[in-house]
Structure formats: structure tokens, C-alpha cells
């Protein structure tokens with residue numbers, strides 16, 4: 222998928238005018254945001270668990286090659302086949318070859334952000350395969366011809382009414398009124414697809430090095446049907462998903478559901494170790510794993526290394542005022558919200574996405590709620606600095622910042638310049654008490670008036686106040 226992140230501002234403006242999106246996004250605040258707060262408060266060791274999560278991920282990243290080798294050995298011993306993919310094109314080609322060798326016509330797929338990252342569905346479909354998403358949210362956005370707008374709830378931007386109308390158009394019959402009816406309808410159709418598919422594709426939340434297991438987490442059980450019913454199971458995931466032990470996986474699992482939706486644990490958590498054994502009746506006969514790099518190994522030794530701790534819980538976006546106003550589609554690529562503003566420039570190139578790290582108020586809520594304490598504002602600031610260095614923002618923003626930086630480093634000059642500017646604005650605005658238009662302040666005055674300042678800077682008011690107190 223080509224990023225359209227450079228139009229973030231226009232998309233966000235359109236999103237603010239969309240009443241359906243506003244209703245849908247408000248549910249995140251009352252639902253998952255409050256759910257996380259309740260789950261964290263109910264677990265006294267929650268903060269200690271976060272520290273443990275950070276320690277596990279940092280340890281793995283410091284020894285990534287070692288744990289990947291151990292994992293590959295164990296996974297192969299269990300009967301699976303590992304494929305290493307340097308980039309998206311390689312991963313897509315490997316996936317297609319596996320599907321072709323399996324003689325696949327229909328492929329079922331449970332939610333995988335890595336598959337979104339490499340544009341797998343479009344590629345497989347262009348090569349004649351029928352790809353059916355089995356996660357309900359993913360199925361809905363697939364029918365709508367859209368992309369997911371949230372890590373955990375891909376269709377979180379849609380209301381029930383819109384989904385009912387979408388189902389009626391694709392499945393026939395009158396629009397259903399109740400959520401339960403919609404779920405039952407999707408389930409009936411997906412059950413048939415599970416039985417038709419020759420290959421099932423899933424992601425992996427974690428890879429356990431000591432056992433060679435892959436771990437999947439869902440609330441619908443669709444990953445289990447996707448991996449268990451077809452003859453071939455293909456897992457696609459990033460190299461950073463490996464953890465040393467089962468115990469480490471459980472530490473992160475305890476953080477994941479609480480941070481994502483406020484659940485203690487997700488509905489279905491599955492540890493799968495290799496394909497079905499010869500004496501087993503159920504399970505895939507073959508199991509493949511594509512381990513994708515796509516720039517991750519370069520991140521390990523660079524300034525964005527902490528981002529590789531991400532366990533894709535979505536808490537940062539559930540708490541981000543910009544995401545909650547603009548919605549996920551405004552970000553113009555696969556990863557959205559604060560985590561997307563850091564990852565997208567890495568994977569899709571800063572030239573095409575430099576607007577995303579500026580889509581933040583730097584309020585710090587994302588970092589506060591991130592279960593693995595990723596310093597998201599710091600990482601977004603690093604991208605802003607890099608964009609500035611590469612001259613990507615428009616000249617007015619660059620020169621404005623340069624002028625501000627020049628003044629900020631010279632306090633006496635700064636005080637003089639602000640004193641003159643504020644005195645001038647105070648004088649100009651004295652009659653009306655406000656400005657409805659002002660150069661360089663169009664973003665503010667487009668929707669509201671700017672109150673005229675008193676004509677005295679904050680520094681001088683503060684000084685006067687201290688003198689009076691003394």
C-alpha cells in the first residue's frame with residue numbers, strides 16, 4: 222500500500238466533519254480507555270509487570286540473533302519450515318510460492334499487521350488467489366474495500382448501521398438491526414470459507430525460542446480455525462516478536478490484553494508448536510513461517526530501537542487526542558496513532574510520511590499508557606529533527622523554527638523581540654479586543670478569534686508579581 226500520509230492535514234480536517242466517525246471514536250474513550258484504567262488499577266503489580274516487560278524486550282533486542290537462531294532450531298525440530306525475508310517483496314514472493322505449491326485457490330487469513338505492512342492481500346489476489354479475512358473487523362473492512370483503522374479494532378471507525386448496510390449489500394437480504402445477528406451472519410459465511418481454504422495465514426503475537434512455538438491471541442477464535450483447518454498453515458511475522466521463554470510470553474500476554482481492551486486475558490490464546498504429528502487427526506499437515514526484517518534489524522542498532530519493544534496493543538492510540546479526533550485513516554498507511562507516527566517513516570520512508578510525527582500534541586499520554594514504556598514523544602521528536610535536517614517541512618515552517626531557535630538561544634534578544642511584538646499586538650487589538658485574522662496564525666483564526674494580548678509579556682508580569690510579593 223502506497224502511503225498517503227502527506228495529506229494527513231486534509232484527511233484529519235475531513236474526519237473532524239464526519240459525524241459517523243465522531244460517534245464511532247467516542248466509543249474508544251468510554252470503552253477501551255476506561256477498561257485499561259480499571260484493569261491496571263485492579264492489578265497491584267501492574268507497574269512491576271510493565272518493568273518486567275521492558276526488561277524482557279530489551280534483553281531480546283540485545284541478543285536478537287541468538288534467540289532467532291534458537292527459535293529457528295526448535296521450530297524446525299517441531300516440523301516447521303522457516304523462511305527469512307529481507308523485505309516486503311521477498312516476503313510476498315515466498316508466501317505466493319507456498320500457496321502455489323499447496324495448490325491453493327482460497328486462502329483464509331486471521332489478522333496480521335505484518336501482512337498489511339507488506340500488502341499481502343492485494344498481491345495474492347493479483348496472482349489469482351481468493352483471500353478471505355476471518356477476523357470480524359478485518360472481514361468488514363475487506364468488504365468495504367478499506368484498510369484497518371486501528372491495531373486491535375480494524376473497523377472501529379464504523380457504526381453498526383453502516384456494517385448492517387454493508388452486509389446487506391454483499392450478503393443479500395434486509396439490513397440486520399442487532400449486533401448479534403450481524404455476527405451470526407458473518408460466522409455462517411466464514412465457516413464455509415474455512416472449509417474451502419487450502420492455506421491459512423496468521424500472524425504471531427510472540428515466538429517462543431525455548432519451545433519453537435508461535436503464540437496467537439484473538440477474541441473470536443478465528444486464528445485457531447485459520448491455522449487448524451487448512452492443510453497448510455503459513456505464519457508471517459516480524460523478527461522482533463521472539464521472546465526467550467514461555468514464562469516471558471505470559472508476562473507480555475498479561476500486559477497485552479489489559480492494555481488493549483482492559484481484559485485480564487484475551488478470549489483465545491494459543492501456543493502452537495509445529496504442524497500436526499502423524500498420529501494426530503487435527504491440525505495443518507505443513508507449517509511455514511516467514512520471518513520479516515523489512516528494516517527492523519537496522520532499527521536494533523539505531524535511535525529507534527525502543528520502538529521494537531512494541532507488542533501492538535493499541536493503547537497509545539486509544540489515549541491519543543490526535544488519533545481520537547482524526548481516526549486511523551488520516552494517517553494514510555498501515556500503522557496509525559503514535560506508534561504509527563514512529564514506525565511508518567521507518568518502513569515507508571520519511572520523505573513520504575514526515576507529516577506523521579508532527580501529528581502529536583506531545584501531551585505524553587501515549588508513553589504513560591504504553592505497557593512496555595516506549596518513549597513515543599521522544600521518538601517522534603527525533604523524526605521531526607530528521608525531517609527538519611532533510612528540509613522536508615515547507616520553508617515557512619523551517620525558517621520560522623530557525624528564527625525561534627535563534628531567539629531562544631539569546632534570552633536578552635528574545636525578551637526584547639517578544640516585548641515589542643506583544644506591545645504591537647496589544648496596541649493593534651486594543652479597540653476590538655480580538656483578532657479575526659493575523660499573519661502566521663491562520664490555523665487559529667480560521668475557526669475562532671484570537672484574544673488581543675494585554676500588551677505586556679508574561680516575563681514582565683511575572684517579575685512585577687514577584688516584586689509585589691517581596
Ligand code: SF4
Pocket residue numbers: 372530531532533534535536537538560587590591592593594595
Ligand atoms: S507503542 Fe506501546 S501502547 Fe502503542 S501499540 Fe505499541 S506497545 Fe501498545
